[in-house]
Each structure stands twice: as C-alpha cells, then as structure tokens.
C-alpha cells in the first residue's frame with residue numbers, strides 16, 4: 001500500500017488509546033483534526049463548551065506533534081476554514097494523497113451516516129473502528145437487550161459490575177446490595193460546606209481560543225469568562241484527583257440535593273472531560289473503588305458514582321445506538337409547545353428554574369437533578385416539544401453529546417420515547433423541589449399553594465400533565481396512586497387547579513413572565 005492513511009480524530013475523541021490512533025503508524029500516517037463551523041453550530045452550543053472543545057483539540061494536537069506525529073490541523077480561524085468534517089477530509093486528501101481513511105465510530109448517528117458514505121463519496125477505503133473507550137460495545141448492548149420485554153438500567157448495571165469486577169466480593173456486591181440510592185436523597189444541611197471543582201487558569205493556547213470564540217460566536221448562549229476547564233488529559237487527571245480527595249466522600253448523601261448559590265455541591269464536574277476523551281471511565285470507577293477500599297469514601301458515595309459511569313452512562317449509549325436515528329424526533333406524548341424564551345435568559349420568577357438556568361448560562365453545567373427535576377420537569381409538565389428540549393440540553397451543557405444527552409432527555413426526562421428508558425414519567429409538583437432544595441424559601445411563588453396567582457406553577461401544571469395523559473398512565477403502577485389522590489380531591493379544589501394550570505400556560509404562550 002502506498003501513501004499514508006488519514007487518521008481522523010474528532011473533538012470528543014481526544015484519547016491516546018483511541019482505537020484508530022492505536023492502529024496508526026506515526027512514521028507513515030497523518031492525523032487529521034478539524035475545527036469546523038458545522039459541528040460548532042448544529043446545536044446552540046454554549047460558548048464555554050466551544051472553547052473547551054477547541055482548546056482541548058489544539059492541546060491534543062500539540063502533544064501528538066511533540067511525540068512525533070504528523071498532524072494536519074484545520075483551524076476555524078484559518079483564512080478559508082473547512083465548513084464541515086467531510087470538507088476537511090476532502091481537503092486533507094488533496095494534500096496527502098492517502099491510501100485510506102481510518103476513523104473511530106463517532107458519538108451520533110448524524111456523523112455515523114456521513115462516515116459510512118466516505119468509501120463511496122471520497123473514493124477511498126474507510127475503516128471505522130469500534131470505540132473501545134466505552135465499557136459495553138454497541139453490539140454487546142444490543143445482544144443484552146435482545147428479547148427483553150423492557151430494558152432496565154439496574155439489571156444492565158449488575159452485569160457490568162460482574163463483567164468488570166467492580167465493587168464485588170466473592171461474586172456478590174460489596175455491602176450486600178447493588179444499589180444504595182435510598183441513602184442518597186438527603187436534603188443538604190443548612191451549614192454544609194462544599195468543595196469547589198479544581199479550576200485551571202487558561203494558558204496561551206486557551207486564551208487564543210477564548211478570543212476566537214468571542215469574535216466568531218458573539219451571539220451564542222452562555223458566559224465565556226472566567227473559563228476554568230481543564231483542556232489536557234494531565235489537568236483533567238488533576239481535576240479527578242481533586243474530586244476523589246475532596247468531594248467523593250460526601251457525594252452520596254446529598255447527591256440529589258439543590259442549594260441556592262451552590263453550583264457544584266459534591267458533584268464531580270468531570271463529565272465534559274470524560275465525554276471528550278480526556279479521562280477514562282474504567283479508570284475513574286477503579287479509583288473510586290480504591291477510595292472505598294482504603295476507607296477514604298463511604299460505599300453509598302462510591303457505589304452511586306460508579307453506577308453513574310458504569311451503569312447509567314453505558315446504558316444511555318446502548319439505548320441511543322439501538323433505537324436508531326429517529327430517536328431524537330420521538331414525541332409519544334404529542335407535546336407541541338415552544339421552548340419558553342426564559343430557558344435562554346433565566347428571566348423567570350421561579351427561583352428553582354432561575355437558579356438552574358443562571359448557572360447553566362454561567363458554567364455550562366447543572367447537576368442531574370437540576371436537569372431532570374427542575375428544567376426537564378417544567379418542560380414535561382408544560383408540554384414543550386421534546387425535540388426543542390433535546391436541542392437545548394445538547395447545546396447548553398459542556399458534557400452533552402447526543403449519544404448520552406438524547407436518551408436522558410427524550411427518554412428519561414420527557415418520556416417522549418414512550419417508556420424505553422424510564423418506567424414512569426419524571427413529573428413532579430413543587431413539593432419535590434421543596435423537599436430537595438432551599439429554593440422555595442426565596443421564591444416569589446408559594447410552594448404550598450395549589451392554585452391561584454401565587455401558587456407554585458409546578459403544582460397546577462403537575463396535575464394538568466397527569467390529567468392530559470391519564471389514559472396512558474392510569475394503569476402504570478408507579479404513578480397510578482396520583483390519580484386516586486386527584487379523584488379524592490374536592491371538586492372546587494380540582495376546578496381551581498385546572499383554572500390555574502390554564503392561566504400559567506396562557507401566560508407562557510403569551511410570552512409573559514412566569
């Protein structure tokens with residue numbers, strides 16, 4: 001074979017153990033990396049996310065070059081930047097006359113379809129490696145799922161624990177149970193003090209990227225500075241060390257809690273590094289397990305953390321690829337309302353929503369309960385079009401890539417897949433948020449009121465949602481009790497609730513402040 005092979009590395013494939021890189025020959029092959037406008041703009045990406053990916057890519061390319069690789073790197077601020085990944089590959093083919101193309105499977109159907117067409121369109125053999133950085137291959141998940149009446153993460157997770165010998169003792173789960181979630185739902189104590197994630201000062205490369213993002217994406221969502229993300233595997237590893245030592249021990253108990261003005265609590269805030277390839281999932285799980293075995297972190301914290309990575313993250317990916325490319329358009333509840341403008345501005349009187357959206361604007365981060373039970377819950381209750389909700393989440397979070405975001409949003413949060421991911425809709429009234437946070441204390445609305453202009457909007461909207469979908473959910477044992485509660489309410493209470501829900505939705509549709 002003559003000529004080099006072109007080894008494509010995408011912005012979320014920044015790992016030295018990437019299969020296409022492992023299979024490459026630095027003496028012969030050329031690595032292709034490209035910052036392209038199509039990838040930067042197909043979702044409304046947060047400016048911090050854009051800066052993180054571009055800077056991490058530039059650092060990765062620099063490290064490869066230092067190790068002797070030839071890297072063909074296309075910058076977004078080049079005089080004639082490539083508009084798309086395919087265009088970048090076409091230009092690289094002209095420059096290098098390669099013998100073939102080598103890729104690792106991408107993180108979404110859109111690019112998968114593009115790559116599958118390259119052998120024909122670019123007239124070169126194109127090999128696509130399976131992404132072995134994940135702990136469950138796509139076909140292994142499909143095999144596990146085949147023939148099951150319903151797919152539940154818990155059973156998948158147990159098999160993954162066994163397969164990877166994580167938190168196991170003589171074939172049984174350590175501590176005698178697979179899941180300690182029941183211990184992880186405490187409200188945060190008023191005097192609790194939380195560590196901050198490790199913050200890294202931008203270097204010259206990152207500063208150059210920040211200036212580029214400011215110049216080229218002036219209208220994009222989010223606050224760019226201060227920018228503190230790690231952009232190299234080395235610094236991401238330091239951030240992981242910091243989490244393991246300072247936050248993991250307290251991660252479990254208040255994992256679901258929300259605190260006004262506390263953006264990170266004990267959460268790892270490592271997802272953006274993990275999903276871009278700067279950290280390895282099995283390594284994080286093993287390190288958390290080592291902390292437990294050394295007596296440095298309790299089991300409920302470590303098991304909860306391992307479950308997120310080994311269980312939930314892999315399960316989401318398996319669902320995404322198994323369900324196919326139409327998954328992001330599913331809408332079994334027929335929700336059609338437009339995403340309210342305040343999701344972009346934080347301009348709302350609902351204290352819980354304001355806190356979640358404001359910190360999303362500032363940090364490109366919110367934790368799982370803020371995403372699921374605050375912003376996701378409101379969109380579900382209000383009947384917002386799930387594809388618009390999906391696009392919002394895909395854009396605004398630094399850790400969001402479609403393979404993980406879509407099943408979380410379309411499935412878990414919006415129930416738009418009809419129950420493939422979740423066995424019930426995650427719909428809640430204000431009482432849940434009041435139980436798990438201190439937001440309601442300072443809210444303009446009264447969480448105890450069920451109707452009227454001062455009632456927490458989540459309360460009437462909750463019942464409105466449940467009643468809209470009574471036919472679908474009345475026979476679901478996990479939510480059926482809600483209908484008996486509704487049926488036992490006094491007629492005038494029910495009427496007032498319906499009236500309030502209508503008023504909230506009318507204000508929403510009129511673009512009035514909620």
Ligand code: SF4
Nearest residue numbers: 350352430440443456
């Ligand atoms: Fe959110 Fe309702 Fe509580 Fe206000 S009262 S913070 S809207 S749950």
